[in-house]
Amino acid sequence: MNARPNNTSDQSPTDTLHSASLVNPMDSVSSVGIITPQIFHFAEPLTLECNRTLPSFDLIIETYGTLNSDKSNAVLICHALSGSHHAAGFHSDDDKKAGWWDNMIGPNKAIDTNRFYVVCVNNIGSCFGSTGPTTINPDRIDSDQNNVNKNSLNKNNPASELQVYGPDFPLVTIKDWVKTQAMLSDRLGIDVWHAIVGGSMGGMQALQWSVDYPNRLKRCVVIASTPKLSAQNIAFNEVARQSILSDPDFKEGRYLQAGTYPRRGLILARMVGHITYLTDDAMKAKFGRDLKSGKFMYGYDVEFQVESYLRYQGERFSENFDANTYLLMTKALDYFDPTRDYPSAMATDSTESAAQLKDSITTSVESSKQSTQPALEDTVATIDESEQNRQQELSALKAAFAHTQCQYLVVSFTTDWRFAPERSQEIVDALMATGKPVSYINVDAPHGHDSFLFDIPRYMGSVRGFLTAPFISDSKSKQPAKGTNQNSQQKAGARS
Amino acid sequence: MRMDHQLAERWIAPHSHVLDLGCGNGELLAHLQQNRGVTGYGLEIDEEKINDGIAKGLSIIEQDLNDGLARFADNSFDTVVMARALQAVKSPDVLLLDMLRVAREAVITFPNFAHWQNRIHLGLKGMMPVSEALPYEWYNTPNIHLCTFKDFEQLCAQHDIHIVNRFAVSDSEKGHTSLMKALIRQAPNLLADVAIYRVTKQKPE
Numbered sequence: 015m016n017a018r019p020n021n022t023s024d025q026s027p028t029d030t031l032h033s034a035s036l037v038n039p040m041d042s043v044s045s046v047g048i049i050t051p052q053i054f055h056f057a058e059p060l061t062l063e064c065n066r067t068l069p070s071f072d073l074i075i076e077t078y079g080t081l082n083s084d085k086s087n088a089v090l091i092c093h094a095l096s097g098s099h100h101a102a103g104f105h106s107d108d109d110k111k112a113g114w115w116d117n118m119i120g121p122n123k124a125i126d127t128n129r130f131y132v133v134c135v136n137n138i139g140s141c142f143g144s145t146g147p148t149t150i151n152p153d154r155i156d157s158d159q160n161n162v163n164k165n166s167l168n169k170n171n172p173a174s175e176l177q178v179y180g181p182d183f184p185l186v187t188i189k190d191w192v193k194t195q196a197m198l199s200d201r202l203g204i205d206v207w208h209a210i211v212g213g214s215m216g217g218m219q220a221l222q223w224s225v226d227y228p229n230r231l232k233r234c235v236v237i238a239s240t241p242k243l244s245a246q247n248i249a250f251n252e253v254a255r256q257s258i259l260s261d262p263d264f265k266e267g268r269y270l271q272a273g274t275y276p277r278r279g280l281i282l283a284r285m286v287g288h289i290t291y292l293t294d295d296a297m298k299a300k301f302g303r304d305l306k307s308g309k310f311m312y313g314y315d316v317e318f319q320v321e322s323y324l325r326y327q328g329e330r331f332s333e334n335f336d337a338n339t340y341l342l343m344t345k346a347l348d349y350f351d352p353t354r355d356y357p358s359a360m361a362t363d364s365t366e367s368a369a370q371l372k373d374s375i376t377t378s379v380e381s382s383k384q385s386t387q388p389a390l391e392d393t394v395a396t397i398d399e400s401e402q403n404r405q406q407e408l409s410a411l412k413a414a415f416a417h418t419q420c421q422y423l424v425v426s427f428t429t430d431w432r433f434a435p436e437r438s439q440e441i442v443d444a445l446m447a448t449g450k451p452v453s454y455i456n457v458d459a460p461h462g463h464d465s466f467l468f469d470i471p472r473y474m475g476s477v478r479g480f481l482t483a484p485f486i487s488d489s490k491s492k493q494p495a496k497g498t499n500q501n502s503q504q505k506a507g508a509r510s
Numbered sequence: 511m512r513m514d515h516q517l518a519e520r521w522i523a524p525h526s527h528v529l530d531l532g533c534g535n536g537e538l539l540a541h542l543q544q545n546r547g548v549t550g551y552g553l554e555i556d557e558e559k560i561n562d563g564i565a566k567g568l569s570i571i572e573q574d575l576n577d578g579l580a581r582f583a584d585n586s587f588d589t590v591v592m593a594r595a596l597q598a599v600k601s602p603d604v605l606l607l608d609m610l611r612v613a614r615e616a617v618i619t620f621p622n623f624a625h626w627q628n629r630i631h632l633g634l635k636g637m638m639p640v641s642e643a644l645p646y647e648w649y650n651t652p653n654i655h656l657c658t659f660k661d662f663e664q665l666c667a668q669h670d671i672h673i674v675n676r677f678a679v680s681d682s683e684k685g686h687t688s689l690m691k692a693l694i695r696q697a698p699n700l701l702a703d704v705a706i707y708r709v710t711k712q713k714p715e
Contacts, residue, residue, distance in 0.1 A: 423564065442571065443581050446551060449527065451569045455560055472557050479565030 045112065046078040046103035046120050046127050051143065054201055060194065066184040069152055073198055074136045074143030075099050078119060079127035081204075088204045089125055089481070090195065090231075091115065091134040092212030092219035095287075095343045096335060099136035099143065102127075115213075117469040124474040125481065130208065135195055139186040139342045147338035148270070151179040181267025181338055188215070188350045192222045199230065209233035209481055213466035214433065215343070218350045221441070225352045228419045232485055235477060237425040238466040240437035241411055241444070242351045247432065250290050251344040257282035258337050267338050276337045281328030283340055288327050290432045293462040353410035411444030418445075422452040423480040425473060427465035453480065515541070517677050518591055518617045521708045522548060526588035529553070529613060531575055531605075532595030536563030543568065550587065576600045579608040587613035594704075596620045597653045603665060610671065610711040618707045622678070624658035625703040643703045659699045662707065671709050678702030 053074050060068045076099045081088060091101050093114070102119040104112060119125045119132055136144040154177040199207070210231045212220040217239025224234045240247070258264055261279030265272040301320040316322045422445055426438035435456045445452040457473045459465035465473075515538045522528060525547045530539050533552025536559075542548035553573045554560050563570035573581075576599055590613035596602050597620050609616040621643040622628075631639035638648040646653065657665075659678070666673055678698035680690075694701045 421567075421569075439581075446571070446581070447583060447586070449549065451549075452551075452571070453560075453564045453569050454571045455557075455564075456572050472561065475561045476564055479561050483565050483567035485567060 044120055044123070045116065048106060048109075049076050049078065049100070049103040049113075050105075051076050051099055053143065054198060056194075056197060056201075060190075060197075062184050062190045063187045064185050068138070068145065068184070071138055071145035071194070072143070072149070073138070073145075073194060075198065076101065076103070076113070076134050078102055078132040079130050081131040081202075085204050086206070086208060087130050088202070088207050089130045089132045090199075090207050090210045090223075091119065091125075091132060092191075092195070092210065092216035093134065093137065094212070094214040094216045095347065096331070096340075097216070098140065099134045101134040102132070114467070117467075118474065118477070124478040125211065126478070130481070133198075133202065133204075135198060137186070137191045138194055139183060139339060139346070141336035141339040145179075146336070147179045147181070147183040147267075147342065148336050149179060150174060150177050151182060154178075154182075175270040178270055179338075180270060183338065183342065185342055185345050185349075187346055188218050188222050189226065191346075192219055192226055195219070195223070196227055196230065205230065207231040207233075209235060211235040211237070211477070212239070213237040214239055214463065215347055215350075218347075218352075222350075222352055224418045224420050224422070225355075225414050228417050231420050233423070233480065234418075234420045235423045235425070235480065236438070236441060238427055238430055238433055238438075238463055239424075239441075240433040241353075241407070241440050243348055244437075248348050250286060250432075251348055253286050254283035255341055255344055257286070258341060261337075264337065267341075269337065277332045280332040280335065280337050280340060281325070284328040284331040284335075285324045288324060291463040293429045293431065293460065295429070296460050296462060299460075353407075353414045356410060356413035407440060408444055408447065411440065412448050415444055415448050415450060418448075418450055420451075421480075421485065422450065423476065424452060424454045425466070425476065426454075426456050427459045427462070428456060429460055430463045430465060432463040515593065517679070517706045518593065518619065519546070521615070521617050521675060522546065522589050522591070524548070526550075527586075529579075529582070529587045529590040531590065531592040531609070532598075533559075533563065533568075533570065534593075535559045536566050536568040536570060538591065538593065539563070539568050540566050575605060578605065579612050582612040584611055585614065589613055589615045589617060591617045593619045594621065597656050599655065602655050602657075603669070606665070606671070606709075607669060610709070614712070615674070615708060615710045618709065620657065620662070620705055621653070622659055622699065622703050622705050623656040624660065624699045626700050627703070629700075641703065659702075659705050662705070666707075666709060671711060673707060673709050675706075675708040677706040679704050679706065 051074050053072050055070065055072050057070050060071055062068065078101075079087075093099070093101070097114050100113045101115040102113040103116065113119070113134075115134075117123070119127060121128050125132055136142045138144050139146045141148045199205075207223075207230060210220045210223045210233070212218070212235070214237070217236040220234050221236050221239065221241070223231055243251075258276050258279035261276035263269055263274040264276040264279055265274055269275050297320060301318065301323060304319040305317055306319060306322055307317070311317055316325060422441075424438050424442050424445075426433070426435035428435060438454065438456075442452055442454045453476075455472070455476050457465065457470055459468065459470050459473070461468055518538060519542060522542060523546075526549075528539070528542060528548050528550035530536075530550065530552040533539055533554050534556070536552050536554075539548075539550065539552045540563075542550075551569045551571055552563055553571050553575065554563065555572065555574050557572075560570050560572055575595060590609045592605075592609065596606070596618055599605050606616070606618075609618075623639075623644075625641070625643070627641050628639035628644070631637055631641075640647065644651070644653060644656075659676075663673065665671075676698075678694055678701075680694060680702050690701075698705070
């Protein structure tokens with residue numbers, strides 16, 4: 015979720031703090047070199063999950079490497095919350111800052127551009143060139159044309175800023191993004207992606223692809239992601255949103271028209287987000303309780319190094335990002351749930367097993383009742399409920415994954431507490447329970463959620479190996495074991 | 511391919527769904543997948559071996575066998591294989607029962623601690639055995655629950671685990687004469703250094 019265009023390709027966290035990665039753009043051995051983004055215009059109306067329609071839209075993309083003649087070597091990269099289409103390479107000779115995943119994508123790198131044709135799309139709703147809150151709303155051009163001159167408050171603003179979507183841009187979902195990416199695939203003539211790869215929110219898109227377009231990808235790489243956000247995840251997003259919404263300069267999202275900018279809100283939102291991307295240990299190692307001036311100042315200015323760092327990160331972010339986009343992206347995260355289209359299987363499958371579970375627990379409680387304190391029953395009830403929830407989640411995911419046809423690689427990081435390894439394992443368990451080909455690694459790395467942006471040999475090696483491995487057809491997908499029992503019947507039910 | 515892998519292969523039905531515990535670099539799984547149309551997963555904990563398996567196109571899951579098999583539903587596999595890992599887990603008895611919960615059949619191989627060389631090491635030299643099948647020193651061995659064929663069969667009897675097949679092989683003396691092979695069959699607990707068992711919870715019809 016933290017695909018900052020900033021300090022992403024550095025090796026060591028200590029030298030990433032206040033410096034962009036310095037790479038020689040001319041180093042053709044390791045870099046895709048200078049890249050020019052392309053814009054694709056889609057003139058047809060796009061109906062979104064929220065039932066609103068965009069009359070047309072643009073997607074800005076970058077591509078690296080060469081598409082082969084049978085178009086079988088295409089790899090799609092999905093970006094995270096604050097990411098963009100600029101995943102690798104540089105924009106000019108003077109550009110000192112490589113794309114956000116430059117350590118992953120390039121000649122001889124894990125996603126090898128000598129071998130693969132790599133495409134990275136900026137999603138709609140973002141603020142880096144695809145249609146979003148900062149692009150012109152075609153509906154406003156006509157209606158606002160007459161108002162521009164009358165509106166004395168905004169006389170210093172260019173007309174284009176008055177005509178942007180701003181808060182009128184519809185709330186888009188991961189599913190909507192995947193739909194636009196599929197439309198782009200059609201335009202590029204790519205029927206089947208060799209692989210679709212994403213970290214964090216990008217991993218959600220990869221996962222959604224495999225559910226929505228099962229025959230259009232062969233491999234799916236889901237890194238530092240989750241099958242859906244937890245209440246705690248949503249809570250953090252809500253704090254970020256409230257920071258922006260409560261900034262007096264937000265002006266109900268029409269800050270561009272009002273000539274203001276909710277900078278403080280955006281900084282706060284980023285600060286709270288940033289804390290969740292790091293870890294207690296990493297912060298301790300980087301900053302400890304170090305003071306900038308070496309002594310207490312008894313005031314509210316920056317005193318501790320960690321405060322300085324957070325404010326710096328927030329400020330830099332606020333200069334490159336749009337507040338409406340941030341709001342919308344966090345909502346897309348909150349809404350993500352690939353099981354939403356599969357409600358029926360969930361109801362039947364899980365109620366059954368949950369009921370059985372309850373029976374067995376009740377029996378065991380009954381049998382030991384004489385010697386039990388009343389507190390135990392409460393404990394059992396809690397365990398009962400959480401186990402029921404777990405089973406329900408698993409059945410729902412199984413139903414969603416039942417029709418997938420690709421091979422999966424799921425990667426988590428031991429210190430990631432935003433999307434903890436357990437969340438990745440939920441994906442893995444559901445895939446295994448439906449007999450789908452999946453590999454899983456849990457990489458020991460100190461950088462928390464941010465780890466997915468670091469050059470960790472084991473992690474890079476797994477992605478490289480997975481992308482170049484022979485494809486083992488899913489047609490041999492699991493047959494339920496012959497000894498029929500309740501579980502194998504459930505599986506067959508979920509698949510049909 | 512290792513001899514115990516070759517034997518394991520015999521007992522795994524074509525197109526069955528297999529779970530390989532401690533699958534290493536996926537050698538056995540790859541062979542079964544390519545030659546017998548088998549599907550399934552390998553569990554492994556060694557980082558390099560996991561990546562080797564992934565690069566072969568296999569489904570490898572990073573998991574410590576000591577964490578058990580709770581993530582797998584009852585009877586979700588036809589066969590569960592465990593080659594030379596039983597002696598290295600914390601609770602071999604619990605794991606064995608769990609294996610027969612997730613699969614109808616289990617194929618298990620382990621080094622025989624009662625092999626004559628080990629007996630000489632311990633009985634005459636008075637030192638912990640070090641051999642080809644058990645190449646570690648006592649202080650660095652991962653093999654914390656070594657057992658003999660007799661020990662294993664006793665455990666099976668205690669838990670109503672039915673032994674379908676048993677095969678004893680000798681790793682250290684490849685290319686045996688037929689006499690030697692016959693002798694191993696007569697006294698496996700003394701002469702064979704690796705055992706391969708095929709076990710099930712249900713009695714065969």
